[in-house]
Amino acid sequence: MHSTPIGGHSGINTTYHRVKKLFPRKGMKSHVESFVKQCSVCQQAKHSLAHPAGLLRPLPIPLATWQDISMDFIEGLPKSDGFNAILVVVDRFTKLHGRPKSIVSDRDPVFVSHFWQELFHLYDVKLNLSTAYHPQTDGQTKRVNQSLEMYLRCSMHDSPHQWKK
Known part of the structure; x- marks a missing residue:
């Protein structure tokens, strides 16, 4: 169990x-x-659950589904069928479908690229970039990442190159 x-x-x-x-x-x-x-x-x-120092300033609570999402990558995974990263998308309200009005992300080069900037502009989605060590901005996604990474490490311990399956 x-x-x-x-x-x-x-x-x-x-x-x-x-x-x-x-x-x-x-x-x-x-x-x-x-x-x-x-x-x-x-x-x-398993990862450490120690909290970083500093005061948290929580984001406003979303009023509807898929109005406020966060995105991040889990990178540096062992190659599995040619892949080495996972895109994590978290709806801060629920896990239902819809169209976001704002997205929170770290300053990963992918999200600040011209392609993503133009995509967000075309869909009238506001991109809110977080700063390092400010878990209030994308802490929920970081926590999902930690849980997913821990699950992958534990379940794929004997065959790390099979995580895509």
Whole structure:
């Protein structure tokens, strides 16, 4: 329930609740905690959850779906069928479909290129570029990236070049 692809090397609480539903018994939480803390894949692959210093200034809450999205890349992945990056798009309101009015992104050269600038202009979409170490601007996307990267590292530990599949 922890080390399977569906388990995704989840943390102690998530693993405990999954196991508890199927095999409830006294003292199980300490066994699950011990197992997860000793998981060699998690020790090698998990990222730090330490918060950066500084005050957060949250973005306004979107009023509708796909009115405010953020985009980022996960880069530097091992080549898999010729690919080495994933584009992550997060709707800050929900996960439904529609057309955005504003996009938050870091200052990745791709997003500041002429092509993207013109595309955003044609669709009347405002591009808000974040600055380094300001998680309030695209922290939600960074968190999705961290979760996806951790899941890929854990689930593809033995075959890192198969992540595209």
